Amino acid sequence: MRKLNIALPKGRLGEKAYKIFANIGYGCPEILEDSRKLIFENSENGVCYFWAKPSDVAIYVERGAADVGIVGKDILLEGGHDVYELADLQMGKCRMAVAGKKGMQPSGERTIRVATKFPHIARDFYDKKGLDIDIIKLNGSIEIAPLLGLSDVIVDIVETGKTLYENNLEPYETIVPISARLVVNKASFQFKNAEILAMTEKIQKAIAERE
Numbered sequence: 001m002r003k004l005n006i007a008l009p010k011g012r013l014g015e016k017a018y019k020i021f022a023n024i025g026y027g028c029p030e031i032l033e034d035s036r037k038l039i040f041e042n043s044e045n046g047v048c049y050f051w052a053k054p055s056d057v058a059i060y061v062e063r064g065a066a067d068v069g070i071v072g073k074d075i076l077l078e079g080g081h082d083v084y085e086l087a088d089l090q091m092g093k094c095r096m097a098v099a100g101k102k103g104m105q106p107s108g109e110r111t112i113r114v115a116t117k118f119p120h121i122a123r124d125f126y127d128k129k130g131l132d133i134d135i136i137k138l139n140g141s142i143e144i145a146p147l148l149g150l151s152d153v154i155v156d157i158v159e160t161g162k163t164l165y166e167n168n169l170e171p172y173e174t175i176v177p178i179s180a181r182l183v184v185n186k187a188s189f190q191f192k193n194a195e196i197l198a199m200t201e202k203i204q205k206a207i208a209e210r211e
């Protein structure tokens with residue numbers, strides 16, 4: 001059995017994903033200890049986990065530093081990473097949406113100023129509509145952009161909608177539903193094919209049973 005290197009996104013989603021791995025025979029109990037350690041190996045179960053920044057997981061997988069990883073579909077769409085997407089974990093569910101001030105949806109007659117952390121997703125969405133936009137790339141707290149007149153709309157993640165609501169904003173349109181995905185390095189998929197397929201099958205079964 002060849003060892004699988006698994007990149008987990010630091011945070012709640014990564015912890016939930018780890019529980020799935022642990023339940024299907026890929027446990028590594030040390031990972032649950034309260035420490036600052038980032039890499040954990042359990043040779044008995046043939047796994048090595050590491051915690052990465054959520055937006056970096058796909059890079060580790062694409063470049064082969066990790067064989068598999070858990071990544072949000074938003075990050076995959078934005079980054080266009082060259083990896084295989086093998087399963088939808090049906091967790092971390094939210095949507096990518098266009099939003100803005102209540103009742104102020106722009107008509108599209110003038111260039112729309114779009115504030116976002118996801119410039120590629122935004123560009124792609126408006127290109128398909130044939131609308132001209134001016135992208136303002138921000139790194140967080142996107143919701144304040146239309147409130148301060150920096151942008152006309154935002155393209156951002158909406159989960160409960162609470163952040164929009166509490167800031168007098170509203171969703172205008174959904175771009176795409178988002179959830180966590182199991183991704184695999186393309187070379188690893190060849191060289192560790194049996195191990196990766198066995199893991200993927202067990203994950204898919206575990207997800208189906210949860211639903």
Ligand code: PRP
Pocket residue numbers: 139140141142143156157158159160161162163164
């Ligand atoms: C995300 C997103 C929204 C919020 C949506 O922000 O950018 O701000 O969650 O959640 P809601 O619909 O349940 O209110 P995140 O916490 O990732 O922080 P950010 O400001 O750095 O983007």
